[in-house]
Amino acid sequence: MSERDKTGRERGEEWWQTEIIEMAPGMIRLRGYEIQDLIGRVSFPATIWLMLRGELPSEDQAALLGIALGAAVDHGPQAPSIAIARMAATCGVGINSAMASAINVLGDVHGGAGEQALEFYGDIAVAMDGGDALEVAVSARLERFLNQEKGYVPGFGHRFHPVDPRAPRLLELTREFASRGVIGGRFADIAEALEAEIARRKGKRIPLNIDGATAVIYGELGFPPPLTRGLFVLSRSVGILAHAWEQTQQGGRNKGPLPREWLWAYTGTAPRPLPES
Amino acid sequence: MSERDKTGRERGEEWWQTEIIEMAPGMIRLRGYEIQDLIGRVSFPATIWLMLRGELPSEDQAALLGIALGAAVDHGPQAPSIAIARMAATCGVGINSAMASAINVLGDVHGGAGEQALEFYGDIAVAMDGGDALEVAVSARLERFLNQEKGYVPGFGHRFHPVDPRAPRLLELTREFASRGVIGGRFADIAEALEAEIARRKGKRIPLNIDGATAVIYGELGFPPPLTRGLFVLSRSVGILAHAWEQTQQGGRNKGPLPREWLWAYTGTAPRPLPES
Amino acid sequence: MSERDKTGRERGEEWWQTEIIEMAPGMIRLRGYEIQDLIGRVSFPATIWLMLRGELPSEDQAALLGIALGAAVDHGPQAPSIAIARMAATCGVGINSAMASAINVLGDVHGGAGEQALEFYGDIAVAMDGGDALEVAVSARLERFLNQEKGYVPGFGHRFHPVDPRAPRLLELTREFASRGVIGGRFADIAEALEAEIARRKGKRIPLNIDGATAVIYGELGFPPPLTRGLFVLSRSVGILAHAWEQTQQGGRNKGPLPREWLWAYTGTAPRPLPES
C-alpha cells in the first residue's frame, strides 16, 4: 500500500470503528486480550460479558449471568419464536436462517418485557437516588403507570403460569449472590416491593415473571436495559436451535400451524364474479 | 477530495460495482435511464424487468410477467410463510420485519420448486437443441429423474389441489401470448409433454402446478432459473404483506400456532430429579 | 372427519381467520374472486390493491399505485438494505434469505419516513376537517413539530440530493391524476404547503423527497400510514433482488463492506495480559 493510497484507505477504515476487536494477520485481540489467552481460561458467559462490557467479570458475576441466560432458553412451540423456528426448518433453508426468522420476532411484545421491566426498575432507582424511600418511589412510579400508561406492568403476570416457576428461583439466587456481596440487591428489593404494591392496589397477587426476574439480575449486574433484550436473544436462541434441529429430524415439508388436513376460517366477502371492466 | 485521496477512494468505490444504478446529487439513473423519465411511463412489472434484465421489455412481455407475478401472491395461512407473517405481526416488530421473517422461509422446499422446474425444462431444451425430438428429450430426462433423483418431479402435483386452478389458466394465457409471437412457446410444449409422460409412466395424471406454470412463463420470457425464485418472492410478498396487515388489525399478542388454550404433545423423557453432581 | 372431531377442528380453524383468501381442493378465491378469473384480467398493481384493500381499484387507481411502487425500487449500494442484499448473496444463502436480511432493515429510520410523512399529513387533514384553512393547519402542525418533536420533518430533505429527482415528477403526476378526478389532490396540497412553510420558517428550501412524495400518492389513494411502509417494502424488494442477483453473478465469498485488503480502525483498550484469576 503506497503513501498515495493512505489517506483514502484510512478514511475507509475509520468508517468502521470498533473498540471490540483488533486484528492483524495471525493476531486477534478481543478488548485488548489475545484470543489464545482467552480460550480455555475464560468461560462462555464471561466471554459474553467481556464482549458486551469491555472488561472481564469476576467468576461470580459470570456465574450469575450464566444463570439468567440458562433460565429463559425455551417456552415451547406455542411461543411464536419457537413455532417459527420449527416451521422454517421444514422449508428448505439452513439452520441459521431458521434461527434468524425466529430471533427476528423477539420484538417489543415477544422479547421486550425484560427491557421494559429494567427501565421501570431504573426509574424507581433514580427516585431513590434522589432521596425517596423504596416504598414511596415504587408507589409513585406505579401510580404513574396505572394513570398514564397502559397494559401490563412489565415483568409481572403471565398468561399461562399462575406463578412462573423460574421467577422465585431466580430471585432466591439473586438474594444469595447479594448476600455474598457479588451484587447489591437493590433491583431485587425494587421488584419485590413492586410485586407487593401491585397486589395491594389490584387486590390480587400478580407475581414476578421470567422477564421481570432476569431484568433484576441484568440490572444488578449493571447491564443497560437495551442489552436485556439482546441477552434474551442469546438465551432463547438455544431453544430456537434445539427446536429447529428436532423438527429437522422429525422431517416434514412446509409445516403449517395446524394439522395438514385442516384449513382456516374464511370470514370475507362471498364468492362474486369479476366485474366487466 | 484531494488528489492524494483519490486512489484510496477509488479503490473503495470500485469494491461496490454495479451496472444497475448511477447516482449523483440530484440525479438517479436506472440502467441508463433517468428516473424521472421512467416514472409514469414504464409500468411496475416493466420496471422489475428493467432492473433484473438491463433492458426495457415490450408491453406484452411486461404484461405476461405481471400475470405470473399476480398469480402466486397467496396460498393462505397454512403456508408457513403466511403463518409466520401473521405470528410475527403480533410480536412487536415493524411490518418490514414481519415480512422478512416470512420471506426468509421461501427456501428450497417452500419457494424453490419453480427454480427446479425451470432447470428441469432447461435440461430438456438443451437436449432438443442437440437434436432430440421433444418426446425423446422429455422421456430421457424423466427417466433419469425417476432413476437417480428422488421425490416429486418439480412443478407437478399438489398436496392440496387435485388440479391447481392457477396452472391451466396460466398455460392458456401462455399459449395466447405465444400465438401472438410474444414468446416462442417451447417451455409450454415441454411442460405439457412432461405432464403427459408422467401420466403415462405413473398411470395417473399428476397435473402441472403453480410453480411449474410460472416456471414456463419465466422461462419463455428468458429469465434464468434462480431469478424464478426471486420473482416468486416478489409475488408472495404481496400476500405476506396483506396477511401481516390483517393480523395487525385483528390484534393479538404473541400469537401461537394453536388456539391459546391448547398446548402441544410432549413425547420426551418422563419427569426425573436432577442427578447429584 | 367425524362429528366428534368437529368442535376441536372448528376451534383450530377459527384460530386462523382471514377475509383475504378462501380455499378448497381445486379452488382458490382472493377477496371473493376466483383466482382463474383474476389471472390475466387484473394487473399486478391492481392485485396488490385487491389483496390489501379488499376491493378492486379502477384502472387509474391501479396505474397510480404502480407509479409509486416503481419510483422507489433502488437507491444504490450505499443504502444499507442494498448493501446487505449484496453481502448476503456471497454468504451461501438462498436469494430469498439475501432478500430477507435486506428487507428486514427497512425499519423506522430506513423505511419509515413515508409512514411518518403520511401520519403528519393526516394530522393536518384532520385539522382541516375540523374547519382550519390549509395554511393554518400546516403552520400549526409544523409549529408543534418544531417545538416538541425533533429531527427532520418526515418526507422533506435528503442528505444526498439537493432536490430528489423523483419527488417533483411524482407530484406532477399526482396533479395530473387529480385533474382527471382519479384522486382529490388534498395530500398534494398539504405537501406543497408544508414545503413552503418549512422554507419560510427555516429560510431555505428543504424540498419534498421520495418518501414524502410517495406518501402523498398513497394517502390520496386511501392507504393508511402503516401500509405505506409495507408498500415501500414491495417497491424496494425489486432493487434488493436486482442487486442480490447481480452480486451472485459477480461472485465473491463473504464480501465485506470494505476492499478485502483493508481492515477497520481499532479504537479500544491497548493490548494487555490476561489477569491471573
Place this chain on the structure above:
Amino acid sequence: MSERDKTGRERGEEWWQTEIIEMAPGMIRLRGYEIQDLIGRVSFPATIWLMLRGELPSEDQAALLGIALGAAVDHGPQAPSIAIARMAATCGVGINSAMASAINVLGDVHGGAGEQALEFYGDIAVAMDGGDALEVAVSARLERFLNQEKGYVPGFGHRFHPVDPRAPRLLELTREFASRGVIGGRFADIAEALEAEIARRKGKRIPLNIDGATAVIYGELGFPPPLTRGLFVLSRSVGILAHAWEQTQQGGRNKGPLPREWLWAYTGTAPRPLPES
C-alpha cells in the same frame, strides 16, 4: 374442555410434538428436569448441551463445549455478519432484528465450513471403522476431494491469517481433554493427519482454521455435523450483539458500507433517452 372437543384438540396438539419441553400452568420441564432444579445448578453451556442432546453433560464435557463456543464469537466488521449487524442497528429496528439480519447470513459459505469439516472428518472416521489405518483413510478421502470436489478443503486455510491463532490453542486444549479421558481424540488425530497430508500434496502448509478446530471439538463431543453450524450461530451471536450494541451507541442513521461522502463505481449502460413507446 368437554369430551366432544377432545379428539380435535388432541389432533391439534399432536401436530406440534416435542421431546424437549413439557409445560403445565406453573410447571416447565426441560428434557424431564424441572426448570427450577436446573436454574443455578447447571451451567449455560451444560444447558445448551441438555437442550440439544437430551441428557446432561459431564462438567468436563460442558467446559469443552463452552471453550469452542467462546472461541468464535467475533471476527470483526469485515465479516459480512458483523457489518450487517452494525448497519442494521442504524436503520430503526430492534436489536433482535439487527441480530436476525446478521445471523441469517451465516450460510453455507459464511457459517458452513465447520459443518463441512466435520462431515469430512466423519467420512475418514467411517473408513477407519471399516479397518483403514488413519493415514490411508485420510489420503483416500483427500484424493477424492482433490479429484472430484473443488475449492478449499473445509476447515483448512484462512484468507487473512497465515496461521489462525485460535486453531492451535483449541487443538492443544482438545489434546488436554483427551489425555484426561473426557474425549477420545480421534477427530484431533484426523485433523492433524489431514493437515500433514495436505502439506505433503500441496508442498506448503495450509493450517487448520477456526472452523476445522471447532469441528474437531464438536465431533469429539458427539455433535452431528449440522449442529456444528447451529453452535457457530450461538457463538457468533455474541459478537453480533456486541457490535450491534456498540453501533447503537456510536449512533448514525442508515450507515452504508463506505464513508458517506463516497459512492460506488457505476459500470453499466451509458445515459440514454427513454425510447418512444
